[in-house]
Amino acid sequence: MAVVEKLGGDGAGAQFVPCWSCKGPVAARALFCHTCGAVQAPGAVDHFTRMGLAPGFDVDDALLEKQYLGFQRVLHPDRFAAKPARERAIAQSQSVALNEAYEVLGDPLKRGIYLLRLRGVNSAAADDKTVSDPALLMQAMEQREALAEAESVDAVENLMIAVGAQAIQLLSDISRAFADDDLDSANRFVLRLKYARKFLEEARLKRAALES
Amino acid sequence: MLLQIHEPGETPEPHALERGQAIGIDLGTTNSVVAMVSGSHPEVLRDAGGDGLVPSVVAYAYDEPLVGRMALAELARHPDLVISSVKRLMGRGAEDIKKLAGALPYEIAADAAAGGMVRLKVGDRVLSPVEISADILRALKARAEASLGHAVEKAVITVPAYFDDAARNATKDAARLAGLEVLRLVNEPTAAALAYGLDSASEGIYAVYDLGGGTFDISLLKLQKGVFQVLATGGDAQLGGDDFDHALAEWAMKRTGINGLTSGEAKILLQAARAAKERLTTAPGAELKAVVAGHEIRQSIDRGTFEILIEPLLGRTLRACRQVLADARLSATDVKGVVLVGGSTRVPLVRAIVADFFKQEPLAGIDPDEVVAVGAALQANALTRGSDTLLLDVIPLSLGIETMGGIVEKVIERNTPIPVTKAQDFTTYQDGQTGMLIHAVQGERETVDACRSLGRFELTGIPPMVAGAARIRVTYAVDADGLLTVSAEERTTGAKAEIAVKPSYGLSDDEMADMLRDSLTYAREDMEKRLLLESRVEAERVLLALRAALNADGKLLSEAERAEIDRVAHAVRERIAGEDRAQIHAAMEALDRATHDFAQKRMDIAIQMALKGQRLDEVEAGMATDGAR
Numbered sequence A: 001m002a003v004v005e006k007l008g009g010d011g012a013g014a015q016f017v018p019c020w021s022c023k024g025p026v027a028a029r030a031l032f033c034h035t036c037g038a039v040q041a042p043g044a045v046d047h048f049t050r051m052g053l054a055p056g057f058d059v060d061d062a063l064l065e066k067q068y069l070g071f072q073r074v075l076h077p078d079r080f081a082a083k084p085a086r087e088r089a090i091a092q093s094q095s096v097a098l099n100e101a102y103e104v105l106g107d108p109l110k111r112g113i114y115l116l117r118l119r120g121v122n123s124a125a126a127d128d129k130t131v132s133d134p135a136l137l138m139q140a141m142e143q144r145e146a147l148a149e150a151e152s153v154d155a156v157e158n159l160m161i162a163v164g165a166q167a168i169q170l171l172s173d174i175s176r177a178f179a180d181d182d183l184d185s186a187n188r189f190v191l192r193l194k195y196a197r198k199f200l201e202e203a204r205l206k207r208a209a210l211e212s
Numbered sequence B: 001m002l003l004q005i006h007e008p009g010e011t012p013e014p015h016a017l018e019r020g021q022a023i024g025i026d027l028g029t030t031n032s033v034v035a036m037v038s039g040s041h042p043e044v045l046r047d048a049g050g051d052g053l054v055p056s057v058v059a060y061a062y063d064e065p066l067v068g069r070m071a072l073a074e075l076a077r078h079p080d081l082v083i084s085s086v087k088r089l090m091g092r093g094a095e096d097i098k099k100l101a102g103a104l105p106y107e108i109a110a111d112a113a114a115g116g117m118v119r120l121k122v123g124d125r126v127l128s129p130v131e132i133s134a135d136i137l138r139a140l141k142a143r144a145e146a147s148l149g150h151a152v153e154k155a156v157i158t159v160p161a162y163f164d165d166a167a168r169n170a171t172k173d174a175a176r177l178a179g180l181e182v183l184r185l186v187n188e189p190t191a192a193a194l195a196y197g198l199d200s201a202s203e204g205i206y207a208v209y210d211l212g213g214g215t216f217d218i219s220l221l222k223l224q225k226g227v228f229q230v231l232a233t234g235g236d237a238q239l240g241g242d243d244f245d246h247a248l249a250e251w252a253m254k255r256t257g258i259n260g261l262t263s264g265e266a267k268i269l270l271q272a273a274r275a276a277k278e279r280l281t282t283a284p285g286a287e288l289k290a291v292v293a294g295h296e297i298r299q300s301i302d303r304g305t306f307e308i309l310i311e312p313l314l315g316r317t318l319r320a321c322r323q324v325l326a327d328a329r330l331s332a333t334d335v336k337g338v339v340l341v342g343g344s345t346r347v348p349l350v351r352a353i354v355a356d357f358f359k360q361e362p363l364a365g366i367d368p369d370e371v372v373a374v375g376a377a378l379q380a381n382a383l384t385r386g387s388d389t390l391l392l393d394v395i396p397l398s399l400g401i402e403t404m405g406g407i408v409e410k411v412i413e414r415n416t417p418i419p420v421t422k423a424q425d426f427t428t429y430q431d432g433q434t435g436m437l438i439h440a441v442q443g444e445r446e447t448v449d450a451c452r453s454l455g456r457f458e459l460t461g462i463p464p465m466v467a468g469a470a471r472i473r474v475t476y477a478v479d480a481d482g483l484l485t486v487s488a489e490e491r492t493t494g495a496k497a498e499i500a501v502k503p504s505y506g507l508s509d510d511e512m513a514d515m516l517r518d519s520l521t522y523a524r525e526d527m528e529k530r531l532l533l534e535s536r537v538e539a540e541r542v543l544l545a546l547r548a549a550l551n552a553d554g555k556l557l558s559e560a561e562r563a564e565i566d567r568v569a570h571a572v573r574e575r576i577a578g579e580d581r582a583q584i585h586a587a588m589e590a591l592d593r594a595t596h597d598f599a600q601k602r603m604d605i606a607i608q609m610a611l612k613g614q615r616l617d618e619v620e621a622g623m624a625t626d627g628a629r
């Protein structure tokens, strides 16, 4: 497919490709062709761009939801039920791309990992790689032990409150690290957030078991 | 003919792309309902007596199957030829059925034990649940056609939100057998919310508690500005009023010491239990009367005793309610309204426990038996004529893949919004391994045995490599109907290997083809007709796009060039009017060739303008961000 970089333009996004339907030029990022109106395939853009948001760790949840619903309103396959199969399939891939972006941007942990990846850092939190943060491992072990010893709903909830507070603190730590462009710290905090989340999940299960 | 250009994303008014009027169908365990929007109002299609419910019962006593009340009337005479509650068997294997508690009112065909979808022995016929459901759908379709005075070919069909992939596929197959194109499978609680939400432009979080004849669903939805966003869904695809009937019937059998009923006798006893149960909704006491196995059963029961019998079943529904709230990270007090759906929510104890759980009186403004069909009709209308409302649904059960040692690795978590696509990488564990069995399962448990098997896919043609060197990417794609497609690819060599699909409890393509052939109403021509229609729609699309391109850039063409394109386009239009799919395709290809230079010119001009620094992309970049409002 012919992709033409506009010379002297502002770089990213200033490209156009032939519309699959009318074959005329259409901006690589456009959702619809301005000539024939056909929905366009989701371009290879990052999740922030897709949602029309500025890239960064701080995302306004209400705004994210508004953007998500606004785009789904025009791109969801239900809007194309009477169109040819090919257009329906393209709408579906647009809708899939929106759901993926919404999932990643809507969750601070996934968002942090994603933002690191955009900056070229493959976070240890992204998969189950071995972790080399002795302080984190030590803390995680202590918390696990405390959870194992907790014998009442109250005791479990007290632990949840403590770790929950840590998780909230981590969100602002991550935010600051990204703002300072301190990717090493951001990476470390993101990994801690992952551990805190995991702990909270286990604690929830234990609480449910104790309750029943 | 005047061609129109539509706003992006707008569903065009039916003319060139006319795809006919679509109906909404609630294919229930006990009762089915068909509705449609006429004018701007959804309307349930009723019989001469004003009854909108069609009992989901089929009698195979004569040459032609009887459906509904007429079938029910055959129960006393031919208990073994009358089939009800077949929805509970959709997408199920013979093994699953044995796990269902109680005396089964079905006779399982012996050869079905071999695996695959369960089959029933009905007199001297052997029928799959898909075929029986198709008979019900045919009757509903006929009711709609009688009321409209013309053929109906498209429908939105509802399924329990908690239906798994196999049951959804079975439902779609049944529709196909009945000659209905399914525009969308919509989850029953979502459809009910749609019916309510449109009535009372309400915003906020709503719970839909749907306890029907055979299934229980609980969904949490967020309503805002015409968007119905499902936050979480849960339930039990094997829990409903039928189980109340079973509990009552077993109680009566225990009290009278009768056991070992035939499937026909079980049906009669269950019918009597159901009548008693329904009386207990309004009366403090009732009598369960039936003659089975030469004995007369006569048992009085009061409401209190009945409530003790069903209490454990209701406890199961509350557990599901707790789970969805936890999944959505909400508490009962966040819920602004509770919608009751399904005939079993008429039981006073059900209303009481729901009110107690959500700390509020539930809404029941629309007939709980009809509300799902009304929602389906609204969605059918939205899909064919356009609408401002939008349904955003989720998958009810996690989708996973079998890994070493029978452990399930989840690929898509439950309550993930659909449509969704997720990929996961795997590798080979033996040197020179050229094949891999991919086993797709659905469920929340960690072992394969505890989940439902959806299908096995054999990936072949992996180039021989040392163990662990291959990168096999398995992709799960779930569409807006909640249906899964699996594909697999070896990535290091780029070799895309073939996959063969063997649905565990579905019908194979061959079986489907056989049934389509056997079915009297719809055969191969139907398939051919549908393909022709799709080709016409595609050709119309091409002409519309060309017209738009000519309007914008026609000035780039000389008169001779323009005349040539018009001539070839005209040929396409002529082929559309014809009946030959191959000719339509040939004409479209000719048009593609004839417009090749024109397309090239349009791109060249764009490049030249870009070189001059003109912001050609500005218009579209503007459109891209206008999308969100």
Ligand SMILES: Nc1ncnc2c1ncn2[C@@H]1O[C@H](COP(=O)(O)OP(=O)(O)OP(=O)(O)O)[C@@H](O)[C@H]1O
Residues within 6 Å of the ligand: B027, B028, B029, B030, B031, B032, B056, B087, B211, B212, B213, B214, B215, B216, B240, B241, B242, B274, B277, B278, B279, B281, B341, B342, B343, B344, B345, B346, B347, B368, B369
């Ligand atoms: N007045 C009543 N009191 C108690 N139960 C009732 C009453 N009326 C109907 N039911 C029960 O409601 C059930 C049927 O409800 P409904 O028609 O909503 O189910 P369905 O849509 O066929 O099933 P599903 O949605 O599970 O597939 C039956 O079990 C029936 O006995």
Ligand SMILES: [Mg+2]
Residues within 6 Å of the ligand: B026, B028, B029, B188, B212, B213, B342, B372
């Ligand atoms: Mg129902």
Ligand SMILES: [Zn+2]
Residues within 6 Å of the ligand: A019, A020, A021, A022, A023, A024, A026, A033, A034, A035, A036, A037, A038, B545
């Ligand atoms: Zn176009």
